[in-house]
Amino acid sequence: MAGIGGAETPAKKWGWGVLNTVVVIYALIPVLWIVSLSFKSSKTLADGNFIPREWSLENYQNIFSTSEFTRALINSIGIAIIATAIAVVFGTMAAYAIARLDFPGKNLLVGVSLLIAMFPQVSLVSPLFEIERSLGLFDTWPGLILPYITFALPLAIYTLSAFFREIPWELEKAAKMDGATPGQAFRRVIAPLAAPGVFTTAILVFIFCWNDFLFAISLTSTEQSRTVPVALSFFTGSSQFEDPAGSIAAAAVVITIPIIIFVLFFQRRIVAGLTSGAVKG
Amino acid sequence: MAEIVLDKVTKRYPDGALAVQEVNLEIADGEFIILVGPSGCGKSTTLNMIAGLEDITDGELRIGGQRVNEKAPKDRDIAMVFQSYALYPHMTVKENMAFPLRLAKVDNATVEKKVNDAAEILDLTQHLDRKPSNLSGGQRQRVAMGRAIVRNPKAFLMDEPLSNLDAKLRVQMRTSVSRLQKQLGTTTVYVTHDQTEAMTLGDRVVVMRGGVVQQIGAPQFLYDQPANLFVAGFIGSPSMNFVPATLENGSLRSILGDVTLTDRVRQLVEGADAPREVIMGIRPEHFEDAALVDAAALSSGGKFTQHVDVLESMGSDKYAYFNLTGEQAASAELQELAADAGSDDVPGDGISLVTRLSSASGAVEGASSEIWFDADKVQLFDPSNGRNLTYTER
Ligand SMILES: Nc1ncnc2c1ncn2[C@@H]1O[C@H](COP(=O)(O)OP(=O)(O)OP(=O)(O)O)[C@@H](O)[C@H]1O
Ligand SMILES: [Mg+2]
Numbered sequence: 038m039a040g041i042g043g044a045e046t047p048a049k050k051w052g053w054g055v056l057n058t059v060v061v062i063y064a065l066i067p068v069l070w071i072v073s074l075s076f077k078s079s080k081t082l083a084d085g086n087f088i089p090r091e092w093s094l095e096n097y098q099n100i101f102s103t104s105e106f107t108r109a110l111i112n113s114i115g116i117a118i119i120a121t122a123i124a125v126v127f128g129t130m131a132a133y134a135i136a137r138l139d140f141p142g143k144n145l146l147v148g149v150s151l152l153i154a155m156f157p158q159v160s161l162v163s164p165l166f167e168i169e170r171s172l173g174l175f176d177t178w179p180g181l182i183l184p185y186i187t188f189a190l191p192l193a194i195y196t197l198s199a200f201f202r203e204i205p206w207e208l209e210k211a212a213k214m215d216g217a218t219p220g221q222a223f224r225r226v227i228a229p230l231a232a233p234g235v236f237t238t239a240i241l242v243f244i245f246c247w248n249d250f251l252f253a254i255s256l257t258s259t260e261q262s263r264t265v266p267v268a269l270s271f272f273t274g275s276s277q278f279e280d281p282a283g284s285i286a287a288a289a290v291v292i293t294i295p296i297i298i299f300v301l302f303f304q305r306r307i308v309a310g311l312t313s314g315a316v317k318g
Numbered sequence: 319m320a321e322i323v324l325d326k327v328t329k330r331y332p333d334g335a336l337a338v339q340e341v342n343l344e345i346a347d348g349e350f351i352i353l354v355g356p357s358g359c360g361k362s363t364t365l366n367m368i369a370g371l372e373d374i375t376d377g378e379l380r381i382g383g384q385r386v387n388e389k390a391p392k393d394r395d396i397a398m399v400f401q402s403y404a405l406y407p408h409m410t411v412k413e414n415m416a417f418p419l420r421l422a423k424v425d426n427a428t429v430e431k432k433v434n435d436a437a438e439i440l441d442l443t444q445h446l447d448r449k450p451s452n453l454s455g456g457q458r459q460r461v462a463m464g465r466a467i468v469r470n471p472k473a474f475l476m477d478e479p480l481s482n483l484d485a486k487l488r489v490q491m492r493t494s495v496s497r498l499q500k501q502l503g504t505t506t507v508y509v510t511h512d513q514t515e516a517m518t519l520g521d522r523v524v525v526m527r528g529g530v531v532q533q534i535g536a537p538q539f540l541y542d543q544p545a546n547l548f549v550a551g552f553i554g555s556p557s558m559n560f561v562p563a564t565l566e567n568g569s570l571r572s573i574l575g576d577v578t579l580t581d582r583v584r585q586l587v588e589g590a591d592a593p594r595e596v597i598m599g600i601r602p603e604h605f606e607d608a609a610l611v612d613a614a615a616l617s618s619g620g621k622f623t624q625h626v627d628v629l630e631s632m633g634s635d636k637y638a639y640f641n642l643t644g645e646q647a648a649s650a651e652l653q654e655l656a657a658d659a660g661s662d663d664v665p666g667d668g669i670s671l672v673t674r675l676s677s678a679s680g681a682v683e684g685a686s687s688e689i690w691f692d693a694d695k696v697q698l699f700d701p702s703n704g705r706n707l708t709y710t711e712r
Contacts, residue, residue: 205402213392214391
C-alpha cells in the first residue's frame with residue numbers, strides 16, 4: 038500500500054485506488070446482498086446466488102399487503118420527523134443563546150446536556166418504561182418522541198452552537214444598525230447563515246431517530262406506535278416453515294430509501310450554504 | 319438636523335472596567351468628528367454608545383435635541399460602518415445595500431433608485447449582482463459605505479473603516495470618504511488610531527486617553543496648542559521631541575543648551591505658575607541647520623552642536639536624528655505613548671531627537687553639526703501632570 042507523503046507516483050495512485058475499491062466493496066457487499074435477497078422469490082431465497090436467478094417483486098408485495106409494515110412505516114416517518122423538527126427548533130434557540138449570550142448557569146447547562154448525551158441509554162429503558170406506563174404514554178407516538186428529543190437535543194445543541202460561533206457577531210450588530218429588530222436580524226441574517234448547520238443537524242437527528250431500536254422495542258407494544266426497525270424483528274413467514282428473510286430484506290431496502298432521499302436533498306443545501314458562508318478575506 | 323450631544327457620558331462594563339469617563343462632546347449638524355487615541359482608550363465604546371449597541375451607564379446622549387439613551391439602535395436612525403465591513407455574505411451587493419431600505423418598508427421603485435444612485439456614487443454599478451466574498455477589500459469597503467448612505471441617516475458612525483486596507487488603498491479611500499462626507503453633509507463620527515487620518519479628515523478631533531477626553535479641537539489647533547503632553551506626543555508625525563529642562567530667571571537650561579525665553583513664552587509660563595523642572599517639547603520642523611539661519615534669529619534661538627546619528631534626505635527636507643546622552647524626560651503620559659508606539663522596549667538610553675532641516679543643510683551623517691531651534695516655538699510641560707504651561711486658547 039502507498040505510504041504517506043512523497044510525490045504522487047502512478048504506483049501510489051494505483052495503491053490508493055485499490056485500497057479505496059476494497060473498502061467500498063467491503064461496505065457495499067452486505068447492502069447489495071440485501072437488495073439481491075429482496076428481489077428473490079421464496080423458492081430461490083436460499084440458493085446462495087449473488088444475482089437472483091429469477092427476479093420477483095413477491096417480497097415487496099408481501100410487506101405492503103399487511104398493515105404490519107405500512108403502519109410501522111407511517112409511525113417511523115411521523116415520529117422521526119416530529120422529533121427532528123422539535124429537536125432542531127429548540128436546539129437552534131438553545132445553541133444561539135449558548136453561542137451569543139452570557140447568562141448565569143450557562144456552563145452548567147452545557148455540562149448537563151453533555152451528561153445526557155453520554156448517558157447509557159440501556160440504563161434508562163426500565164425507568165422510562167415504568168414512567169410512561171403510569172403516565173399513559175406507553176405505546177404512543179409522544180412516548181417515543183420525548184425520549185428521542187431528550188437524546189437528540191444535546192447533539193443538536195452541540196452541532197449548532199459550533200455553527201453559530203462561526204457567524205461574526207458584527208453581522209448582527211450591523212443588522213440592528215440597519216434597522217432590524219432582534220427577530221428580523223435573526224430571521225434575515227443569522228438564520229440563513231446558520232442554515233447549513235441546521236440541515237446537518239437535522240440529518241443527524243433524523244438518522245438517530247429513524248434507526249433507533251432500543252427505545253422503540255421497549256416502549257411500544259402494538260402496531261399503533263411500533264417503528265420499522267422493531268416491526269422488522271416481528272416479521273414471520275406466512276407459515277411457521279417459511280423464512281421471513283425475503284420480507285425483512287425488502288423492508289430493509291424500503292427503510293433505507295427515506296434516509297438516502299433526506300441526505301441527498303439536504304446535502305445540496307449544505308454545500309450551497311457552506312460556499313456562501315465566506316465573510317472576510 | 320442632527321447634532322449629537324454627549325453629556326457626561328460614562329461607560330462601565332459589567333466586569334467593572336471603566337471604559338469611558340464623563341465625556342462631554344457637542345457635535346454640530348454636518349460636522350466630521352474624529353475620535354482618536356491609543357488602543358483601548360474607549361473610542362469604540364464611545365461610538366457604540368452613540369449607536370446604541372452598548373448601554374450608557376451614566377450621562378445623557380441627545381440626537382437632534384432628543385434624549386436617546388433608552389432607544390434601540392433601529393430607532394436612532396444612524397448608520398454604521400464596521401472595521402470588518404460586516405457585509406451579509408448570503409446577499410448580493412445590491413441586496414446588502416437595499417437591506418436597510420427593505421427593513422424600512424420602502425417601495426421597490428424607490429429602493430431600486432436609491433441603491434443605483436449610491437452604487438453610482440461609489441463606483442459599484444458593475445458589481446451589484448456579485449456576492450461580497452467575490453469582491454476585493456476596497457470594493458467591500460465601498461459596499462459597506464453604500465449600505466450606510468442609502469437611507470440618508472441622521473449620522474454616520476465609522477469604526478476604523480479603512481484599517482483593513484493596504485496603505486495605498488487607504489490613502490485613496492481616505493480622500494473619497496472625505497469627499498463623500500462633504501457631498502452628503504451628514505454628521506459623521508469617525509474612529510481611528512491613525513493620526514494621519516485624524517489630521518486630514520476631520521473638522522474637529524477628539525483625543526482620548528484611558529476613557530478620558532484629553533482635548534477637542536481643529537486638527538491644526540491640536541497640533542499647535544496641545545493641552546498636555548499626551549496630545550503633544552500623540553498628534554504629529556514624526557512626533558514632538560521631549561527633553562527635560564530647568565527654568566531659571568527667564569531662561570531655559572537643557573541638554574540643548576541655554577536659551578532665553580521669548581516674551582510671549584515667558585508671560586505664558588509666569589501665568590501658568592510653572593515649576594522649576596519642566597519638560598521642553600519642540601517639533602522637528604522648528605529645528606534648523608544653524609548655518610542657514612540669519613544672525614538675528616540665531617542669537618534669539620537655542621543652539622547646540624551634536625553628532626548626527628542618522629541623516630535621511632527626503633528631497634524636500636532632511637531628517638537628522640540625534641542620540642543625546644542624558645536622562646530621558648519621564649512622565650506617565652510619555653511612557654504610555656511609547657508603549658502605544660511599540661517603542662518602549664527598544665533599548666536606548668539617552669534622548670533621541672528628530673529634527674527636520676532644510677534640504678540645503680550641509681549636515682552629514684556621522685559628523686558633528688550645529689543645530690538651531692526657534693525659542694518662540696518651544697512648549698513647556700509640567701512633568702507631574704503633563705499640563706501644557708505654554709497653552710493659549712488662540
Ligand atoms: N465587552 C467588554 N467588557 C469589558 N471591558 C471591555 C469590553 N469591551 C471593551 N472593554 C474595555 O474597555 C476599554 C475600551 O475599549 P474600546 O474597545 O472602546 O477601545 P478602543 O479605543 O476602541 O481600542 P482599539 O483602538 O484597540 O479598538 C478597554 O480597556 C477594554 O478592555
Ligand atoms: Mg476599537
